[in-house]
Amino acid sequence: MLESKLSSLTHGGQRCYIVVRILRLWDCIIPPVHAFLGIDFLAVDSEGFAMNGFIPPEIADLFRSLLQEGNIYGISIFEVGPRKKKKHLAVPSDDIIYFNISINIQRMVDEPLTFPYYYFSFVCFDELIRRNEHIFHLTDLIGILEGVTEAYSFVLANNKGTVYRRGLFILLQRTAYQESPRYPYYGSSISLLRHSDIEISKGSIHQDTHETTIASLTLMNPTLIKVEPSTLVGLKFKVIARVIRLQHEAGWYYHSCNNCTSGIKRICPGIYTCGFHGPTPPRMNLRVSLIIEHNDIKLQTIVFGDLAYRLTGLNLTILSLAERMNFKKIPAVAEQIIGREYEFLLVLLNHYYAHPMTFKILRFLPLHADSSF
Template identity: 25%
Template sequence: MVPLFHASLAELTPGIKAYIIARIARFWNTVLPASTVAVSIEMVLADDKGNAIHAIIPKEAMHHLRGKFAEGEVYKIVRFQVYDRKTSYKCVPGHNVLYFSSSTEFQKIITCGCWDKFPRYCFNFATINEIRARNEREPVLTDAVGLLTTIAPVTRVFVPSRGEDVDERDIYVTLSRISFWENHIHRLDVDALLAMELKPVLAITATTVREYLGKKTLWTTSGILVYVDLDIPQTRDLKEMYKDDKVGVQLHTAEEVDSCHGSTQADQDVAIDRLFYFTPNELRGQRFRVEARVIEVDTTNGWYYECCNKDCNLKAHEEKGGFRCTDHDSRFVMRLSLIIKDVTGSIQVTVFGNLAENLIGVQLTNTMVYGYFVKACKDDLSSSLKGKEPVGVDKQSNPIPITSSNAKYIPVIPPKLAAKLAETHLSPGSPRMPPESSAEDSPAKRIKHSHR
């Protein structure tokens, strides 16, 4: 019998005669694009020293070893080979990769007084700056963690390398866009995620960083695994950071997603004083992140606008003080004009649509109560939004009906929710302003031009 010694994962080198004791942090079937057949089983192992390594069971050994190990268990593993692999698509940093064969043995450790030293999960989460600096040639796959905010519908996307359309679904976690491709889409339990009362934190493994039209996006690989609200420090930190976000995950159309979310390419932290002195040319096409407090709500021009429900280009006609499309129904879009302030100064910003709804935790379509509206021709609603008096209800909390066909109307907001806006902070992790919120490209301006 060949004498073996116990080696840590960091001590493994090609040709070594040793055994290891490690926990299987995760494993998955590797399936190539345009195929449904696994070509290997791959896994991440972690030992009691905090080391991790990528291990592979090739196709010829899969039927011998399948079912002889389980995720989360600790094993003594004997008879394997160590290779120095400098190629890409590794799940953990480091040159060495383990290869198992039909001779490999997994001996489960039943009792062990030091189980807690073996990490249950092993991730290499990338920061937003690291994602910006990476590309598809990165040798190590990218793990990401973030608060799930938006799920887009499945769409058909043409893939030039394959000459065909494939299914693809985008999701958005804080500051990152992740594209799930065909065989990976089933990893998302969309119904369960949408049914959750609060946004969950997702830990997502083994993605590649791609760039398209200047935007960085994470693409799934066959190593993709999705963990929901894991009990890890990153989850607890994100839950604490977004503890005031009481809105669940949103399901948006592709158009809404594009208008509400940007890329990770050009988010710049700036102070308000610096932002104020940028010229329009310097601002065009750029994205900024500001940490500030909402100090005032300007409702001089109301807090919503009406547009065509189909986003068509037909001329609208004036009706009851507003404009209506001749062929389609109209819809309301929330528009909040806010005065925000940091230590350098204050500035007026406008937040549109779903971003505005998420900011105050109220969906505009849900605030319309049985066709009732509130007359608001010249009323200043700032004090109401700051909690002094509920918006859209009388002193007995009853909705106020339409009283004049010539008045300007706003939808009713339920009591107690209106006061949330004044307490809201815009932090580096908060929803960001869409590019079209600039003065020249805002939805309001586009609507105004279309009415001429």
């Protein structure tokens, strides 16, 4: 009898033997009735080719004591067939090794070093979001486990029963690992530009700025003077004011499209869609609402993205899990700007009669003495 590799196996009874390492071995059970469906395993040969295996429940007890994770076995008189409706496989292959009552198994005492001890196909966050419960195979993740919830009861879809489950919070890399040069591969130097080297463009977004006061902006409120809100859209105003309060109840971040900054719609758990780019993994963006004041006149403002980070010091990468999960509590580091004075460049964000007028911060310049800017 000749040895064959997993990659060369075809459907039907096999007239050969294979030598594989059993990497993973587990009971297949359906909750909540705990019905035992058999034993699943993952095997890999010396070429690194992996294949799912299945031991039917009728003969599972005959082989349970013969197989152990990590050992290498010679296996003959077995079958290979399609997965049919079988799900939750370890690797995305449509072919499965099936054990039968006549199978012959021998453990290899002298284990070659060419057999891998592990077989994983890690996915990044973007790829994980594209997957859903309809795929027939499991997903391998690598990341930092930041938290585990207590076990809690969960009702299965279509009232198929109640099971207990835990929630895991894992920090993943967003995109696939890629090796790219830190500097241009052709070795050219990087030029630094000074402010005097740059010609001010007539099309700059900060041209035609109106220097004014918060009091004047309040009087320009369309709801007070009954003018068309559209007349204020696009106008930019430079004011001096100090931050007096953060608006925790408004939240401090939002989820946007991964390709643009547009908001996204949640279709179902884990699935989001953008009106411009379609299905997309969500990206967390800062959005901090704050109240500024000058001469006892208050104005509602909001700041987004990197500008919000530079103003408040909120760094999503170093926040604790508890801070990131509390949407209605702006992390304490942002409190450092309370009472500080800035020069703000503002533009009208919303222009609805039924809503309080809110200005978006386009730029800020610290005026307090301890500023490092």
